Amino acid sequence: EAEVAQSPRYKITEKSQAVAFWCDPISGHATLYWYRQILGQGPELLVQFQDESVVDDSQLPKDRFSAERLKGVDSTLKIQPAELGDSAMYLCASSGGQVTGANVLTFGAGSRLTVL
Amino acid sequence: AQSVSQHNHHVILSEAASLELGCNYSYGGTVNLFWYVQYPGQHLQLLLKYFSGDPLVKGIKGFEAEFIKSKFSFNLRKPSVQWSDTAEYFCAGLNNNDMRFGAGTRLTVKP
Numbered sequence: 001e002a003e004v005a006q007s008p009r010y011k012i013t014e015k016s017q018a019v020a021f022w023c024d025p026i027s028g029h030a031t032l033y034w035y036r037q038i039l040g041q042g043p044e045l046l047v048q049f050q051d052e053s054v055v056d057d058s059q060l061p062k063d064r065f066s067a068e069r070l071k072g073v074d075s076t077l078k079i080q081p082a083e084l085g086d087s088a089m090y091l092c093a094s095s096g097g098q099v100t101g102a103n104v105l106t107f108g109a110g111s112r113l114t115v116l
Numbered sequence: 117a118q119s120v121s122q123h124n125h126h127v128i129l130s131e132a133a134s135l136e137l138g139c140n141y142s143y144g145g146t147v148n149l150f151w152y153v154q155y156p157g158q159h160l161q162l163l164l165k166y167f168s169g170d171p172l173v174k175g176i177k178g179f180e181a182e183f184i185k186s187k188f189s190f191n192l193r194k195p196s197v198q199w200s201d202t203a204e205y206f207c208a209g210l211n212n213n214d215m216r217f218g219a220g221t222r223l224t225v226k227p
Contacts, residue, residue, distance in 0.1 A: 033215070042120075042206050042217035043160075055213060091160070103148050103167070103210055107160040 002026040004108035006092050012114045018080035021111045025074070025094030031055075033105065034067055034077050035091040043091055049075065082115045089113075118143050120209045122218035129197050130226050137192040137221050139181075139207030148210040149190040151181055152217075155203045163205070166190065177201070199227045 005024040013019050025032050030051050035043035046065065048056040051072040060067065064083070069075040079086055089112050093105040123138045141147060151163040164175025171183040181192045190207060202225045207218040 035217075040219075042122075042208075042219045044217070045215060048213070093160075104150075104162060104165060105215065106162075107152075109159045 002106075004092055004094055004106055006090075006108035006111050008111055009109060010112050010114075012116065013082050014116050015084055016081040018078065019082050019113060020079075021077045021090050021092075021113075023075045023077070023092030023108060025092070026106055029094035029096040029106075030072075031095045032069055032075050033091075033093040033095075034075070035093065037089040037091055037110070039088070046077070046090075079113075082113070084115050087113055087115045118209070118211060118214055118216055120207050120216045120218040122205075122207055122221050124221045125219070126222045126224070128224045128226065131199055132196045133225075135192070135194040135197045135201075135223070137205055137207075137223070139190045139192065139218060140188050141190065141207075141209040141216075142188065143209055143211040145211060149181075149183060150208040150210070151175065151179070151190075151192050152206045152208060153203050154206070154220075160206065163192070197223070197225050199225050201225050 007022050032049045034046040036046050037043045046060045047067045049069045052069050067077045089110045091110045092108045095105050119142045121140050149166045152160045153163045154160050163179050164173050166173045166183045174180045179194050181190055183190050204220045204222050206220045
């Protein structure tokens with residue numbers, strides 16, 4: 001079964017450092033999402049791509065967060081500088097293709113960030 | 117603003133008990149609704165979805181949900197839960213490319 005790949009699974013960093021997360025969506029999925037999930041809460045959308053274009057980044061804290069999907073395939077989410085409140089699970093999801101359809105998201109395992 | 121709300125934060129049941137988890141949405145117009153499940157240590161997985169048609173949708177592992185438009189609800193049900201259903205359950209709604217998740221309900225099933 002096709003999966004959304006994310007790395008690293010766990011990241012511990014000190015505040016003010018830079019961190020980066022990588023996501024490789026299911027092959028053929030045109031839409032890619034980055035969500036942030038704080039413990040005890042539901043996922044919140046940070047950014048959504050359609051191919052290489054940003055569709056929605058209204059909730060992305062652009063002073064410190066950036067995301068790119070240069071070739072319309074894999075994507076990187078960066079935080080610089082990291083703050084204590086950024087500790088969370090960062091989830092990548094993708095949608096599209098013939099099997100799952102355009103509106104069904106498939107999630108990766110997530111990258112858990114701890115900022116000390 | 118569009119939102120999805122789940123009223124139960126933590127539900128504790130014994131095996132074989134019936135389950136109903138509440139979900140309400142505040143979207144106008146056409147909405148696609150979903151239930152996702154996150155088992156301990158695993159990633160979010162789709163349980164079931166509603167796009168149109170029969171408002172009673174069946175998903176994996178014996179779960180079902182009913183879309184009641186007049187109540188803006190999409191409650192999740194299972195007639196008899198098992199210990200292996202212990203997980204966090206998230207309701208989500210999609211409208212105009214805007215996907216929102218509820219805060220989640222943690223289900224603990226006692227053996």
